[in-house]
Amino acid sequence: MKKAELVFIPRPSISHLVSTVEVAKLLVDRDERLSITFLIMKINFDPKVDTFIDSVSTARNRIRFNHLTKYEPDPNQPNNFFVSLIESQKPNVKEEVSRLVSRSESSPGLPTLAGFVLDKFCTSMIDVANEFGVPSYIFLTSSAASLGLQFYVQALHDEQKVDPTEFKGSDAELVMPCLANPLPAKLLPSVMLNKKMAANSHQSS
Incomplete structure (x- = not known):
């Protein structure tokens, strides 16, 4: 064996x-x-x-x-x-x-x-x-929903050319396949709403 x-x-x-x-x-x-x-x-x-x-x-x-x-x-x-x-x-x-x-x-x-x-x-x-x-x-030590959120925001950035930092303070709601309910865009993780940190994240993806 x-x-x-x-x-x-x-x-x-x-x-x-x-x-x-x-x-x-x-x-x-x-x-x-x-x-x-x-x-x-x-x-x-x-x-x-x-x-x-x-x-x-x-x-x-x-x-x-x-x-x-x-x-x-x-x-x-x-x-x-x-x-x-x-x-x-x-x-x-x-x-x-x-x-x-x-x-x-x-x-x-x-x-x-x-x-x-x-x-x-x-x-x-x-x-x-x-x-x-x-x-x-x-x-991945975080949840599947967290991974799905990351993929969703990355796709917005890469495929639809949407800058996620523009959602800071926004009243928009995001419908994601990984979440049962729409997510208020202003509640995205802070790293995604910070221009400098988000830029580094996209470059490393």
């Missing part, structure tokens, strides 16, 4: 980590051949994160957590902090995964690397997965 290992890379915040770990629990409970290693990027000391990780490590022996080297942000580039964080951690991720692969190759009974599961904010780690020749899967 062949064993498999997935590498999970969540966004380094308690809200994203908890929902991602819950999915990992479901996966290992469904198949005893599966093991999961989380690669944790640490920014600031957060006792909630450490306490949560300790509790999961104690309860699940097929879910492990490896902490990557702490990233020191560049104070001169505050707007690019998260992009810089992900890019700086690529060598550390590659090193950790190389260790997993080496252990697996030296002991046939250990699980083999099967893929990466990435937070939507960590998609540039697909490059690392490609180097190991394994697939990448994106896990």
Whole structure:
């Protein structure tokens, strides 16, 4: 019976980590051949994160957590902090995964690397997965309605050339396939109504 290992890379915040770990629990409970290693990027000391990780490590022996080297942000580039964080951690991720692969190759009974599961904010780690020749899967920690809203607003921008920031303070209502009721446009997430932040979002989409 062949064993498999997935590498999970969540966004380094308690809200994203908890929902991602819950999915990992479901996966290992469904198949005893599966093991999961989380690669944790640490920014600031957060006792909630450490306490949560300790509790999961104690309860699940097929879910492990490896902490990557702490990233020191560049104070001169505050707007690019998260992009810089992900890019700086690529060598550390590659090193950790190389260790997993080496252990697996030296002991046939250990699980083999099967893929990466990435937070939507960590998609540039697909490059690392490609180097190991394994697939990448994106896990969205928010709801399906939230994803549908993002697709809807992106389509407005790309296909109908509508600037979503024009909805700020508007009385218009938006009818979206992902929502049961019309959404007042002025209640769109603030990032979509801020010209600078919205421009960065569209460029990265």
